[in-house]
Structure formats: C-alpha cells, structure tokens
Amino acid sequence: MTDAIQRIACHAFRDQRPGTSGLRKRVLQFQTPHYLAMFVQAIFEGVGDLRGAAIALGGDGRFFNREASEIILRMAAAHGVARVVVGRGGLMSTPAVSNLIRQRGLKGGIILSASHNPGGPDGDFGIKYNVANGGPAPESVTEAIFRHSQSLAGYDILGEAAGKVDLDRTGEQRLGQLVVEVVDCVADYARLMEQLFDFERMRRWLKSNRLVFDAMHAVTGPYAEEILVKRLGAPASALLNAVPKPDFGNHHPDPNPAHAEELMARMWAADAPALGAASDGDGDRNMIVGPRMAVSPSDSLAVMLANAALIPGYSKGVSGVARSMPTSRAADVVARELGLEAFETPTGWKFFGNLLDAGRVTLCGEESYGTGSDHVREKDGLWAVLFWLNLVAVSGRSVPDLLGDHWRRFGRHYYSRHDYEAVDSDLADDIVARLRGRLGDLSGRSHDGRRIELTDDFRYVDPVDHSVSERQGLRLVFADGSRIILRLSGTGTVGATLRLYLEQFEPRTGRLDREPAEALGTLAELAEEIVGIRRISGRTRPDVVT
Ligand code: G16
Numbered sequence: 001m002t003d004a005i006q007r008i009a010c011h012a013f014r015d016q017r018p019g020t021s022g023l024r025k026r027v028l029q030f031q032t033p034h035y036l037a038m039f040v041q042a043i044f045e046g047v048g049d050l051r052g053a054a055i056a057l058g059g060d061g062r063f064f065n066r067e068a069s070e071i072i073l074r075m076a077a078a079h080g081v082a083r084v085v086v087g088r089g090g091l092m093s094t095p096a097v098s099n100l101i102r103q104r105g106l107k108g109g110i111i112l113s114a115s116h117n118p119g120g121p122d123g124d125f126g127i128k129y130n131v132a133n134g135g136p137a138p139e140s141v142t143e144a145i146f147r148h149s150q151s152l153a154g155y156d157i158l159g160e161a162a163g164k165v166d167l168d169r170t171g172e173q174r175l176g177q178l179v180v181e182v183v184d185c186v187a188d189y190a191r192l193m194e195q196l197f198d199f200e201r202m203r204r205w206l207k208s209n210r211l212v213f214d215a216m217h218a219v220t221g222p223y224a225e226e227i228l229v230k231r232l233g234a235p236a237s238a239l240l241n242a243v244p245k246p247d248f249g250n251h252h253p254d255p256n257p258a259h260a261e262e263l264m265a266r267m268w269a270a271d272a273p274a275l276g277a278a279s280d281g282d283g284d285r286n287m288i289v290g291p292r293m294a295v296s297p298s299d300s301l302a303v304m305l306a307n308a309a310l311i312p313g314y315s316k317g318v319s320g321v322a323r324s325m326p327t328s329r330a331a332d333v334v335a336r337e338l339g340l341e342a343f344e345t346p347t348g349w350k351f352f353g354n355l356l357d358a359g360r361v362t363l364c365g366e367e368s369y370g371t372g373s374d375h376v377r378e379k380d381g382l383w384a385v386l387f388w389l390n391l392v393a394v395s396g397r398s399v400p401d402l403l404g405d406h407w408r409r410f411g412r413h414y415y416s417r418h419d420y421e422a423v424d425s426d427l428a429d430d431i432v433a434r435l436r437g438r439l440g441d442l443s444g445r446s447h448d449g450r451r452i453e454l455t456d457d458f459r460y461v462d463p464v465d466h467s468v469s470e471r472q473g474l475r476l477v478f479a480d481g482s483r484i485i486l487r488l489s490g491t492g493t494v495g496a497t498l499r500l501y502l503e504q505f506e507p508r509t510g511r512l513d514r515e516p517a518e519a520l521g522t523l524a525e526l527a528e529e530i531v532g533i534r535r536i537s538g539r540t541r542p543d544v545v546t
Helices: 035-046 065-078 094-104 141-153 188-197 199-210 221-231 261-268 297-310 328-336 350-359 381-395 399-410 425-442 521-531 533-537
Strands: 005-009 021-025 054-059 083-091 108-112 124-130 154-158 171-175 178-183 213-215 274-279 286-290 320-324 342-347 363-366 370-373 412-423 450-457 474-480 483-488 498-506
Touching: 005 065, 035 065, 035 124, 035 141, 035 154, 054 065, 054 094, 054 370, 065 083, 065 154, 065 171, 065 178, 094 108, 094 188, 094 381, 124 141, 141 474, 171 221, 188 221, 199 381, 213 221, 213 261, 213 350, 221 286, 221 297, 261 274, 261 286, 261 350, 274 381, 274 483, 286 297, 286 381, 286 399, 297 320, 297 328, 297 363, 297 370, 297 381, 297 412, 320 328, 320 350, 328 342, 328 399, 328 412, 342 350, 350 363, 350 370, 370 381, 381 399, 412 533, 425 450, 425 474, 425 483, 425 498, 425 533, 483 521, 498 521, 498 533, 521 533
Parallel strands: 054 083, 054 108, 083 178, 213 274, 320 342, 320 363
Antiparallel strands: 005 154, 021 124, 108 124, 171 178, 274 286, 363 370, 412 498, 450 474, 474 483, 483 498
C-alpha cells in the first residue's frame, strides 16, 4: 500500500497560526488548493508521532465538513495512523469528541468546526486538535503546529485510487492500512449524561412543565432528539431547528439573545415555557433562558457552583472553580463562601485542562456562553442545559427565582460584553496599544468618583505546569470592584473583533432587579471616555451586545 502514498509539493501558508480555538478562516480560504492539507500535515508533524495511534475525528456538519473529513482520513492513512474513530456522516459535537477520546483512551482527535461562526459556502470553517485528555491542545502544542506549518514543503496523502470510506455506514472499514471506525455520535455521550443527572426527576418535571431547546440547525439536533425527547419524554415540539444543516439554515449558530431570536420570542411570550435553552454550531456553548429572563453565562456558572450539591454527579462535592479572566467574578464570591479554590485563567478552554486534570477544579465557565465540568475537557452545551433542567426539577424553583435567590445571597455582578466586529486590524491594534500605553498613568486615578485600583495586561502562570501566557487582555479594576476589560477576539475571521467587557458589583442589600444595560450605563460611558473605541473607530455602537 505504501506506493499509493503521494507526496504533494506545496509552499507553506503564512497565515496558519491557531487562534483561541484552532484555525478559523473563511470557507473560501480552506478551499484554496492544499490549504487544509498543509495545516493537517502541520498537525501530524507538530503533535508528535501518531504512527500506530488511534485518534478521533468529528465535525459540526458545516459546509466543507465532509470533504475535509475525507482529506484528513487519507492523510491519516498516509501518516501510518492505525485507527480513526469518526462520527457518522463526519458529525460529532465537540464535547462528544472529548468524551470519545477519554472513554476510548485515544491519542487525540481532530475537530472540524468554526463553532458559533456562520456556515455555508460564504461562511467560516475551522479545525483544531485535541490531546489525549480530551481537551484542546495547549499553547505549547498549537505553537509547535504553527512552527511546522511555516516550514513545510508539502504533505503526504493516500492517493484516491485507494478508495473511499462510506461515512454514513457505521462499523469498520479500511482505507489502505488505516482502520476507519464510523460510530453513532450520540450513544456514548447520552450514557455519560445519564450518569451525571437525575433523569427520573427530569422526566417527572417535564410531565407538567415545558422546555424549549434551540439546536440552531447545528450539531446538537440529534443529541437533543435522543436525550430530551426519547430519554426524557419532552415532546418533539420542544425542539427548534433540530435538523443539522451545512449553512445552519442561514442563521448565526451563536446561542446568545442577539442571534437566538426565535427562542427569545418564545421565552418573552405570555405563555413562555419554564426553561429555554440553545447551543451553538459544535454543541459546546449554551444559553439558558427563563421566562422573560436570559441568564448571563457568568451567573450561570455561579448558580451551578452554589447548587452543585443538588445534582447527582456533583453531590459528593466539588473541588474548585475556574473562570476566564473576562468572565464576571460571581463564581469567585460563591467559592469564597463555600471555602473552595477559584482560578482566573486567560480566555480559551484549553487553559482549564491542567486544573481539571490535577483535580483542582470541577466546574469551569466563560462569559462566552461556555460552561462545563470535569466530565469531559471541553465546555458542554447540552450538559449545561441538563444541569439547569435537573436543578429546576429538584429545587422546585423557577429560573428567575433561582437567580433572585442567588443574588440575594451573594450579591449581583451586573455584566455585559460589547463586540465591535470586522474592525480594521491596524486600527484595532492601535486602540489596544493606546490603552496599553496608558495603563501606568491610569492606575490610581479617579474618574467620576471611581478610583482605578489596578491596571494590567493580564498574565497567567499556570498553577500546575507553571507555563506563562502573556498579554491576555487589558484590565482596569476599580476600588468598588467594577471592571473594564479590553481584548481582541481570537476567533473572528474578518478584520479584528474588539471585545469590551463591563462588570459592576451590587451587594446583596442593593438594587438587584435592574436591566444590565441600565445598571452599567455609567460604566459604559466611562469606558468610552477612557478607551475611546467609538471615538477612534468612528463606530456609533457595538455590533453585538450580550
Ligand atoms: C472559543 C474558546 C473559548 C472562548 C471563545 C471566545 O469558543 O474555546 O474559550 O471564550 O472562543 O474567544 P474569543 O473571545 O477569543 O473570540 P468556541 O465556542 O468559539 O470554540
């Protein structure tokens, strides 16, 4: 078979540095001849020897998923990989791939997804590598992949004459020496959920309460069908947009109030269901909504932590909690009261991996609609939905009641993120550089009676392996606990996305029922006065406010 392996000569592509979560580009870029294959070659060279190893392959089903899967399988065969376990149709949610790697003891896995970014021929595509713990490759590995991508002169691939794998047929097939095992993408994951949650209580709750789940025409449709409808007995009408589509039905598969319009309309209607939820393109993000109330992701993490004892999988206690730096500090307050360790990491799920592996944390969360636990090494959309479903079922409290109870006990962190998208990259860099240059001056200054207590460019020293990550976002922390944070997104594909994060703490005796936009109005003005995004860019408002 070796003679069927071809060496294709090609120049290196300069723009293949992985971002926050792998390499994300326009589909058109990935369709450039050899572009995908060269990055895959860089993965095979960068992660070390995969000869004789078994790995996973899954994708969110977006446009180009199938073609990319076929190329990767032929390249895996050429690199002497022994076995690739792939989801039927090339589909598998990101948390399910993480679970598969862990359950089967695989060496790693390749995930094809641009997450919440739009799909279709004019949309985005992405690819990332996960390591043996089931989590996204750490920076040391992504940097090695990038280094290799810069010096490649070609790639190795099994010729098409070797035949084709039928990705829709479960079971084992051969591609050269490679065994390709096509598996049902849902079964193992559903079993894992049954171990963590009280399905009986949830089933009972669903007999007299309504749930609506928006799969956004993305990968979680079949998972929701199996778990929420078949195993928990919710009616099929509880699912919105449950059929995965390569273009996500022309929608933006981003579970936030701005993009999940249909779900929000239902949850704001007079006869709103008791619980609403959505997940994203690859099923790792989640949004939780109660009747006329969207739960902020930072609050979601804090509520989960405070109530973990009510959930079977966590009833024996949790070890600690971690959140990304821009995520509100609501979970820290809970951790302090419960006597648990709380960690602040840079943005990116990969930074939670070491803490989870070391048993230092059980729950993790990010403001970008991501929550998860030590059951896998990715954030997990449906897991979060089941957590909340289990919580409302056992506590007998509604979503708004749970939030209200929480704020009255711990205080409330009003929170909002303002995104300015597709900003000219030089201009965005300039805005960040200007603020960075003034951090020293701003420290100790007072604005509108609020004193800035600390300014820095967040630097993270991993408590487990002591690796250092510099320049992870500019922080202005006020004496009253408020924070203004500025950073550049690492997941956009057009120009730069500036993210401005606003947070303000209201003690439990204060006003807890305000709209975040109103509560944060003065802080937002102050942020504009100090950072000047609108002034410098000429934009009149953020593109997305969550
Ligand atoms: C990815 C990362 C998350 C991160 C998010 C936003 O999520 O896994 O850790 O919070 O991007 O990152 P940024 O602010 O750099 O755009 P996903 O769901 O897109 O894979």
